[in-house]
Amino acid sequence: MPKKAIFLEIDWRDISTYSGEWLTPGEVDNLPLITCKSVGILVGRTKDWIKIAQTINNSGVKPVSDVTIIPLGNVTKIRRLQ
Numbered sequence: 359m360p361k362k363a364i365f366l367e368i369d370w371r372d373i374s375t376y377s378g379e380w381l382t383p384g385e386v387d388n389l390p391l392i393t394c395k396s397v398g399i400l401v402g403r404t405k406d407w408i409k410i411a412q413t414i415n416n417s418g419v420k421p422v423s424d425v426t427i428i429p430l431g432n433v434t435k436i437r438r439l440q
Contacts, residue, residue: 364400365439366410369393370432396426397439406430 372392381389398410401422407429411422 363414366398366400366408367437367439368396368398368408368410368428368433369435370396370428371434372432393434396428398424398426401425408433408436 370393372394374389374392376389396410396412398412399414399422400408401411402409407427409425409427412424412426414422
């Protein structure tokens, strides 16, 4: 985790699954892709993924919680927040 907190807003596409009903090919063509927005503090990044935490504390023992790992192939935009 970086020493100074870096706050990010990340737009990304999630996997979509539609089950439980029969669909026509036209209905399948019109199914939407789910888009998401996550906000958090950068805790790690590689060439494949980015990790953010939505909750931090100052204890130093286990300082982060509510961690989200997003594959970078799903990310459409990353914006640094002030």
